[in-house]
Amino acid sequence: MTTATSATRTPSATTSATAKLPPNASVPSLPSLTGLRWVAALLVFGLHVRNFGYFEGTGGRIATWAFGAGATGVSFFFVLSGFVLMWSMRQKDRVLTFWRRRVARIFPVHLVTAAIALLMAFTLAHQAKPTPKQAMANVLLVHSWWRPWWQTLDPVSWSLACEAFFYAAFPLLALGLRRLNARASAALAGASVLAVMVLAYADAHHWFSETVNSFPAARLPEFLLGAATARLVLLGRWRGPGTEASLAVAIVGYFLVPQVTPGYPTTPCTLIGFGLLIPAAAVADLNGLPSLWRHRRLVRLGELSFAFYMVHLLVLRAGISVLGDHPYYDVPTGLAVTAVMFGVSLGLSWVLYELVERPARLLLLGKWGSAKRQPTPPHTQAAPAASRRDTSASASDRGIDTT
DSSP: OOOSSOOSOOOOTTOOTTOOOOTTOOOOOOHHHHHHHHHHHHHHHHHHHHHTTOBOHHHHHHHHHHHTTTTHHHHHHHHHHHHHHHHHOOTTOOHHHHHHHHHHHHHHHHHHHHHHHHHHHHHSTTOOOOOHHHHHHHHTTOGGGSGGGTTOSSGGGHHHHHHHHHHHHHHHHHHHHTTOOHHHHHHHHHHHHHHHHHHHHHHHTTOSSSOOTTOGGGGHHHHHHHHHHHHHHHTTOOOOOOHHHHHHHHHHHHHHGGGSOSSGGGHHHHHHHHHHHHHHHHHHHHHTOOOGGGOHHHHHHHHHHHHHHHHHHHHHHHHHHHHOSSOOBOHHHHHHHHHHHHHHHHHHHHHHIIIIIHHHHHHHTTOHHHHHHSOOOOOOSSSOGGGOOOOSSOHHHHOSOOO
16 A cells, blocks of 8 residues: 555656656656555544544544544545546556456455454444345445445445445546546546535535435546546646645645535535645655655555554444443543554554455465565655555555545
8 A cells, every 4th residue: 555556767856747657657656645545544533533422521622623524534535546546547457457456455354344343233232233235235335325225334334335436437437537638637627626516515405315425426526536636647737736735725624624514515625625635745756855644654554544444433333332322531531542442443454454455465466476575665754755666566456545
């Protein structure tokens, strides 16, 4: 999960961000995007801690202020997914090979966490027991298409169902995306933002019988926004602000979320900020510019972020058996309990990454032997991202996309 693809060239720190990449060249790695993944996963964790009622009074108000908009982290994942898939796509990619990489990327952890959720449902009190149809829909990642089933088993897997839809559609979408020039790419980015705004307005005004927040097709414009901005970077035509200004826009949007209708209507608040921040971080990596998100510890946490995202809510749910439902602690106690839950979730995410996610992906891709023979070089803060090599698998295999 550390790179966007393996690098075969090493631009200097002064390489222009406008340099167009050859159509079939291997593109440089983008570790800052992996670091940003961890921040998005942490926002989702904070939201769920708030929702589980670990804090009362002032602590609860602070938790709501800081993490009440944490669901926007999922929107970040969708935009990032579009960016990375577009970034790593090459004309010689075969559809079945692409889908095999995607299955290897998400299904091992998904199946393990689904099994854990199923075990919890039949062994712990106050856990919803899925029907066979619901469980099968979840395993196949189609449950988000039917609103009553959207949080079956591991609730966060609804976003994986959206990702599965993006993956299924991407080979067809790529036929048009790879032909877009700069003007058409910018137009697609604008149209994607407009589509989200229209859907948000319609959802807020109840034009649909059900909310569209978890409906995969409604989240496609976020994915396309990421793909369009990646296309602009690939063409050397990205002209957006730098990481600091982009982050400021994203933060302002984040704190606007409480002012709008909850659910999908919050998506436009942070969409522009995310659509600016992701390509800005990518350009910083390409040029070897300073980037907080490229710090080796943050990149390592980003590698664990998918497993962390998938397991943390199961840990919080299991905690109900010990802590009770909405215990509402004072601030010191709430912080201590949160730290324990965070530590358990992070520890389990490390286990899932090292024993399930990475080895299963390499095994499914037939790269297990080569990965064992070639050690992965350590990350460094100062070196340009493009100078690093991913020796175990290509970045599209290892992946910085998805939830």
